[in-house]
Amino acid sequence: MNLPTEQEIEAMHHKYAPTDAVFDLVYTHCKAVWDVAEQLITSRNLTLNKELVKVGCLLHDIGVYPLFDEHGIERADMHYITHGIRGEAILHAEGMPEAICRIASHHTGAGLSKEDIEKQHLPLPVQDYLAETTEERLVMYADKFHSKSNPPHFNSFEFYRTYALKFGKDKVAAFELLARQFGAPDLQALAKKYGHDIR
Numbered sequence: 001m002n003l004p005t006e007q008e009i010e011a012m013h014h015k016y017a018p019t020d021a022v023f024d025l026v027y028t029h030c031k032a033v034w035d036v037a038e039q040l041i042t043s044r045n046l047t048l049n050k051e052l053v054k055v056g057c058l059l060h061d062i063g064v065y066p067l068f069d070e071h072g073i074e075r076a077d078m079h080y081i082t083h084g085i086r087g088e089a090i091l092h093a094e095g096m097p098e099a100i101c102r103i104a105s106h107h108t109g110a111g112l113s114k115e116d117i118e119k120q121h122l123p124l125p126v127q128d129y130l131a132e133t134t135e136e137r138l139v140m141y142a143d144k145f146h147s148k149s150n151p152p153h154f155n156s157f158e159f160y161r162t163y164a165l166k167f168g169k170d171k172v173a174a175f176e177l178l179a180r181q182f183g184a185p186d187l188q189a190l191a192k193k194y195g196h197d198i199r
Contacts, residue, residue: 019072037142056103063087110174
């Protein structure tokens with residue numbers, strides 16, 4: 001599998017980011033998610049394609065950029081939930097491997113099912129967007145521990161567990177299953193590295 005370098009990934013972010021501020025928001029988040037994933041790979045001695053996870057983490061939110069206008073203001077006419085499939089489309093257009101494209105469209109929440117889309121009337125093609133491979137599941141899980149909020153935050157295990165309850169007990173169960181597979185990250189050092197609080 002031909003994966004892009006970190007320099008190529010950063011250039012891709014710059015290509016699609018409408019402003020420097022939005023670039024900083026999204027690319028910093030992607031790097032923080034990779035730091036979480038790398039920590040979990042090391043602490044659990046996970047056997048997987050580490051380079052695929054790294055590239056997946058660094059590109060998983062590329063589809064957030066179209067949600068902002070040229071002034072860096074979030075567009076009211078686009079639903080955030082669509083950022084995954086928008087990212088998949090961007091990555092396909094950039095000639096990225098299918099494994100990376102899938103990570104973009106299959107990392108939302110603790111798993112987005114066909115039933116979720118139908119019940120919530122989400123503006124997405126009605127199909128499953130569930131992380132299946134170990135690499136997909138790890139990117140999705142690591143993503144839950146950092147938020148592109150204003151200001152950005154790291155999310156403790158308990159914070160995200162409580163947040164997931166808003167979407168149903170099945171989402172909490174899915175998150176806890178991921179935690180049993182990958183463990184919980186130590187966020188203190190990462191919070192210090194990025195200057196982001198933990199909530």
